[in-house]
Amino acid sequence: MENKNLAAVILAAGRGTRMKSDRSKVLHELCGAPMGRYPVHAARAVGADPIVMVIGHDPENVRNVFSSEKIGFVLQHDQLGTGHALLCVENVLGGFAGSLLLLCGDVPLLTPESLANLVEHHRTRQAAVTVLTVHQPDPRGYGRIIRQGEEVFRIVEEKDADEEEKRITEVNTGIYIFETPLVFDLLHSLSNDNAQGEYYLTDTVQMARDRGHRVCAVSVAERQEVIGINDRVQLAQAETVLRRRINETHMRNGVTLVDPEVTYIENGVEIGADTIIHPHVHLHGKTVIGSHCVIEPGAVIHDTRIADRVHIKASSVIERSEIGEDSQIGPMAHLRPGTVLRGHNKIGNFVETKKADIGLRSKASHLTYLGDSEIGADVNIGCGTITCNYDGVGKHKTIIEDQVFVGSDTQFVAPVHIGRNSLIGAGSTITRDVPPDALALSRAEQKNIEGWRLRERKKKTEDK
Ligand code: UD1
Numbered sequence: 001m002e003n004k005n006l007a008a009v010i011l012a013a014g015r016g017t018r019m020k021s022d023r024s025k026v027l028h029e030l031c032g033a034p035m036g037r038y039p040v041h042a043a044r045a046v047g048a049d050p051i052v053m054v055i056g057h058d059p060e061n062v063r064n065v066f067s068s069e070k071i072g073f074v075l076q077h078d079q080l081g082t083g084h085a086l087l088c089v090e091n092v093l094g095g096f097a098g099s100l101l102l103l104c105g106d107v108p109l110l111t112p113e114s115l116a117n118l119v120e121h122h123r124t125r126q127a128a129v130t131v132l133t134v135h136q137p138d139p140r141g142y143g144r145i146i147r148q149g150e151e152v153f154r155i156v157e158e159k160d161a162d163e164e165e166k167r168i169t170e171v172n173t174g175i176y177i178f179e180t181p182l183v184f185d186l187l188h189s190l191s192n193d194n195a196q197g198e199y200y201l202t203d204t205v206q207m208a209r210d211r212g213h214r215v216c217a218v219s220v221a222e223r224q225e226v227i228g229i230n231d232r233v234q235l236a237q238a239e240t241v242l243r244r245r246i247n248e249t250h251m252r253n254g255v256t257l258v259d260p261e262v263t264y265i266e267n268g269v270e271i272g273a274d275t276i277i278h279p280h281v282h283l284h285g286k287t288v289i290g291s292h293c294v295i296e297p298g299a300v301i302h303d304t305r306i307a308d309r310v311h312i313k314a315s316s317v318i319e320r321s322e323i324g325e326d327s328q329i330g331p332m333a334h335l336r337p338g339t340v341l342r343g344h345n346k347i348g349n350f351v352e353t354k355k356a357d358i359g360l361r362s363k364a365s366h367l368t369y370l371g372d373s374e375i376g377a378d379v380n381i382g383c384g385t386i387t388c389n390y391d392g393v394g395k396h397k398t399i400i401e402d403q404v405f406v407g408s409d410t411q412f413v414a415p416v417h418i419g420r421n422s423l424i425g426a427g428s429t430i431t432r433d434v435p436p437d438a439l440a441l442s443r444a445e446q447k448n449i450e451g452w453r454l455r456e457r458k459k460k461t462e463d464k
């Protein structure tokens with residue numbers, strides 16, 4: 001969306017005392033992203049540029065976490081109120097002429113659609129200030145909206161309100177759009193002569209009116225969108241709302257969620273149509289899943305690309321891996337970072353892989369560890385195979401070429417290179433390279449001692 005002359009300021013300096021946390025409130029996560037990122041993205045989605053965040057508590061960490069967002073930061077040393085907070089950005093936005101969206105870092109659920117509606121409303125009415133409001137059956141704690149028709153007279157804070165004003169249920173969400181430079185002029189004349197001794201941003205409403213400007217209000221349709229997060233109970237409530245929203249988007253895109261109430265998909269995960277996700281699946285980070293996949297209960301998947309028609313069986317854990325099409329994983333497989341399956345693979349129960357590049361159609365069906373390995377196509381890895389990749393000092397590589405058959409209970413003591421189409425006899429400990437087309441065996445030859453049990457038994461009966 002393009003929106004000329006629109007800037008955004010996100011207030012995030014408050015201590016967030018009720019979170020009882022060492023971290024800034026805006027760093028607490030919702031569906032895998034720090035809370036403060038949601039208003040940044042909503043502002044960007046309606047075309048706001050620049051975007052400036054006012055920070056105060058825990059500023060170093062806040063800057064670090066949002067450093068990739070291409071936003072500006074302004075430090076508010078002492079939190080003297082919302083009006084003072086906005087005044088702090090005058091230095092960086094003082095030269096900006098246009099409309100300024102004011103958002104709160106702790107109101108993460110506001111949608112770009114509602115923001116666009118606020119901008120549109122403000123601009124068509126040529127207002128100097130437009131306040132986003134909401135109807136709260138229980139308005140306690142909020143600033144009340146004193147209206148006359150479409151226009152707003154003033155906003156009165158709970159602590160400064162009389163009995164009649166306290167009965168008003170239309171309240172201030174703390175989200176506004178202001179014309180600049182007017183708003184900075186008004187902020188310079190603010191006083192902190194009120195019940196809380198703070199510089200109230202809300203006082204700019206009456207000041208703008210007194211100077212003959214129009215102040216409008218538009219109310220948000222969904223109350224859930226303007227939930228402010230003050231403690232961890234509200235954090236969990238917001239997470240539930242957001243999770244539901246994410247899950248509904250996937251379902252509308254053609255993904256089956258067997259029980260969306262217990263399916264945990266982080267913001268930004270992509271899933272193709274006709275994929276089926278069973279309960280208690282967790283999809284994290286930059287995970288991308290193709291079409292026609294099945295993800296069974298309890299799978300936990302981080303930052304992984306999964307191609308089409310892949311079947312992830314129950315309780316598998318997959319991290320930073322790539323899984324080619326038509327593969328089957330699990331149950332209870334652990335694919336650790338750097339696993340690449342080229343396609344049509346089978347990785348069965350109790351198989352662990354790490355930095356393993358596994359060719360087309362190759363299989364490891366049971367009880368195996370494949371680390372620091374390059375495995376070709378059509379390789380069969382027998383049950384209980386272990387790549388001994390670590391010698392206590394460094395990690396070493398195992399290379400297994402195409403069409404190798406590895407018998408059960410084999411150890412590869414890396415570095416070791418197995419030529420194509422060779423066969424490793426079950427129970428072997430392979431310490432040297434194997435040429436192509438060979439049979440490699442390394443186990444003590446079997447010895448049979450005939451009649452041994454019978455002689456033993458006879459000895460025992462004689463001893464009695
Ligand atoms: C504010 C509004 C109130 C509204 C309510 C909605 C004022 C005076 N009142 O009240 O009308 O109903 O929000 O939640 O604005 N912040 C700073 N620096 C400060 C003070 C606050 O950055 O010096 C930030 C906070 O981090 C927070 C936001 O501003 O993100 C709102 O501050 P908060 O203290 O929650 O305002 P309320 O008193 O609840």
Ligand code: CA
Pocket residue numbers: 228230
């Ligand atoms: Ca608040």
